[in-house]
Each structure stands twice: as C-alpha cells, then as structure tokens.
Amino acid sequence: MMEKMIFGRFIPGDSFIHRLDPRSKLLFVLGFIIIVFLANNTITYALLLAFTFLVILVSRIRLYFLVNGLKPVLILMIFTFLLHLFFTQEGNLLWEWRFINIYEEGLRQGIYISVRFLVLVFMTTVLTLTTSPISITDGLETLLDPFKKVKLPVHELALMMSIALRFIPTLMDETDKIMKAQMARGSDLSAGSLSQRLKAVVPLLVPLFVSAFKRAEDLATAMEVRGYRGGEGRTRYRQLKWDLEDTVALLSLVVLAGVLIYFRQ
C-alpha cells in the first residue's frame, strides 16, 4: 500500500519542470492555488483542466501512474461530488427516484468542485514528484527569508527539516531491525485484536525513541565540533539559480490568470 501512494514522493527525472528552480515551482503552485478560485463557469474550469494536463505532459509523468497513485484522494473527490449532487436543490429537476432528487445546479456544482479538487491535487503532486524534498526545503528557506525580520526562525526550521529528511531512511532501517529483534523474541506484531496489536507496538517504539535520542545527542556533538553556530554568518553550498525558464513558468501563470479573468462571468 505504501509503495503505491505517491503523494509526497519524489521521482528523479530531467524534464523542463524537474529542472526549474524550487522557488519558482513553489511560487507557481501557490499562485495556481489562488488562480483556481477565479474559475466560475464551464469554460474557465475546462481551461484549468487543460492547463493542468499540459503541465503534467511537460513534466513527463505518466498520467496512469499519477491517477493510480492518487486513488485514495480520488475516492474523496467522488465522495464530495456525490454530496453536492444529492444535496444541492437548485435549478431544474433532472432526475427523480423515490427520495433522490438530482437538480441541474447540483450536477454542475459537483463537477466544478471535483475539477477544482482534481487540479489542486494534481498540481501539488506534480510539485513534489518533480522536486526533491531537500530542494523544496532550500526553496522554502530562501522564499521565507524576509520573515526573519519578524523573528521567524527560518534557518532553524529548514535545518530541522533537512535533518529529519536525512534521518528518515536511517530510522526506517532501525525500526526494521527492532521489529525483527522483537519477533525473534516471540512478539507477534500482526495477529490479535486491535488493542493487542497496539500493545505490541510499545516494545517497538520504546527502543526506537531511546536510540533516536541517542542519535540526536551524537549529531548535536558532531555539529558543534564541526563549527555549527546557528544561521548567522553561514554560507550556502546549495546554490539556487533563477533562469529564464523560471520566469517563463511564472509568466504562463499570469497568462492563465488573464485568460480566466476574461472568460469568467
């Protein structure tokens, strides 16, 4: 199940979108989220959908892969669609059967909301699929830089995020090891009632926490010895480069906004 879920995963590649600066991609998605709310009729929603598929095409992510990976989200989408379909009671009555009444407006609203949901999920997923988590962190750190003035610990947050990302595989390995060690001692993690299974997780979490704290302490020592004194006076090894391509990407968004404003009611 975890393998199929692609929300938040990164697939390395070399498309136009992969090569974009993380800052422009983040701004792009943020801008897109705002622009989505400009759409309010069939033609504008159709335009949004077309634009999203264009972006997916450029990112060279296979549509099947995307849809398959987002199945749980799609179920949620269908649910919202049905909710709108059954409970909006405006416009002409289209279909009637016992207590179910489907109105024209309900159908329209259902489709609009679903499309809005779909383009938002697709766009953010394309962002995470084409940008490595560490690049996203770098991009966020630079974009949030002005907020340092209002005492937001931007550098510390970014460092925390990058260390967390770096330790995910390490702690996964560790969990695996502890699980095997507990299974060798006869603990059964996959059988029994829910409460029994929850109880079986405790002997897994305790050693994991202990070792995580030990690691944190070691890491802090290593960082201090290597001269870490906070963000002040630090230079950056990871350089972000804003190219013409990034400007083009953001301009395409401006064009989309213009077109939507023109066609909306």
Place this chain on the structure above:
Amino acid sequence: MSEILSFNHVTFSYAPEEGGRNAVEDVTFAVQQGEWIAVVGHNGSGKSTLAKLMSGLLFPQQGEVRFKHDVLTEENIWDIRSNIGIVFQNPDNQFVGTTVQDDVAFSLENNGVPYEEMVKRVQEALQQVKMEKFLNHEPHHLSGGQKQRVAIAGALAMQPQMLILDEATSMLDPQGRAEVLKTVQILREKIGLTVLSITHDLEEAMLADRILFMNEGKKFAQGTPAEIFALGDQLVEFGLDLPFAMKMTKLLQAQGVQLAGKHMTEEELVNDIWTSNFNK
C-alpha cells in the same frame, strides 16, 4: 618538530560537586606536529573524555589544554575547532548532510567559506579519501567504511592541522576498518597530518608512532608500540587484547617453542618461525 596539542596536569570530573570519580586525573602529555599518537584503554578509562577535552566540548576543572600555544577557553574554542577535525564512532550519527557533498561542505558552510572556494575544497577533500565518485550519494546507500571516509573528508575540507579519530573504526566491519586506516595512513604520508586515534583496537594502535595507555582516568604508560606491548600481561590485566602475532608467540612459547619474542606483526612472527632452526 613543534608541539601541536598538549595536556598539562588535566583533571576532569563529570560530577565534581558530588565527589564523583575523576574521569580524567592529572594527565600530562604532548602531541608533536606530524605525529600519529594512539590513546588506548578499556571502557571507562577516560579516553573518550580526553577527546571531548581536546575539542572543547568539556573544559577541565584543573590544569589546561593547549592547542599550539593557546589555552582552550570558551572565547577561542571556535577558532581552535576549525583547526581540529574529529571523526566519531557512529558513522550514521555524524552524517549531517543529505548527500555526500552536502555533508563535506557542512563545516565549510558553518565557517562562512565562499561558494566557489567550497566547491573546490569539497572536490579536493573527496579525492583525498577516494570518494569523489559518490558526490550525490545519500548516506543510507553507503557502507560504514565509506561513511567514515566521508566524515574524514568533511574534516579535511577545513584543512585542519590535526585529525582526531574517536573510536572511528570500532563500529566497522574488518574491511571498512582497513579502508579507513589505509586512508589515514596515506593522508599522513601525503600532507603530514597529525593524527590522534582513540581506540581499543591494538592492531590499530600499532600503526601509531607512540601509544598513550590510559587506565581509570590516569596515564598508565606511554611509549612506542614496541615498548607498550612489552608490558604483555599487564595489558591483558587491564582488559586489552594483545595483537594476534604477540598472542601467538606467547602460546607457542608456552608449548616450548623457542622464539625470540617481540613480534609486532604476523610477518615478523612467520619469519622468526621459519628461520628459528637455522641458528641451531
């Protein structure tokens, strides 16, 4: 040769108020420029505390630690740290960056080295430990030995005058250990790096020019590897294992085989065994 690091009657206790045992007691020694010195001792002998005192993670209650001619204090510790590289025991817990090159650049970033200079130094440092092909590898795709070599590269990038290995090979498999030690040996030949290795592996200590033998926080003995291993049974008494060749010699002697003794390496022992009948 000049002194690079010296301990002068250093005493340290983790709990001085409660009258706890001194982790390090009245230790005096000096490391010369370009020297490889090994600090050996069993668990709890105070050797890891020595490493913390050297890097200013701890400060002694009595005595002083000097780097070159400066006494380590809270004020100058950051300058001194940029001259000392330390590699710790656990390969995973000292890997800060998400990829090899980020990790090597970490201390450079901390010290505000400009970007162009960083790129150059990261390359050079990785070439020195022969890890330049792994620039974009993530730590969980590297072996323990490789991670330790990256850690050494991270220290080298700062162009330190001294490298401290705090049990840096104790969590590695024999292959990884050999890899790391070979790297350190080559570095010493090439750039004349001063090395201080804290270890309980006597095979590793044998590579050093001088051994400092710690026991219960005190300096028990100090001398060349030959001098220290001549202590023989005393080493065993303090929980240290003799090198294989020496153990073998002892066992053979116990069996009545006539051997001259004093074999530091297996080669010496083998040579002695096959020539032992020539002199008769």
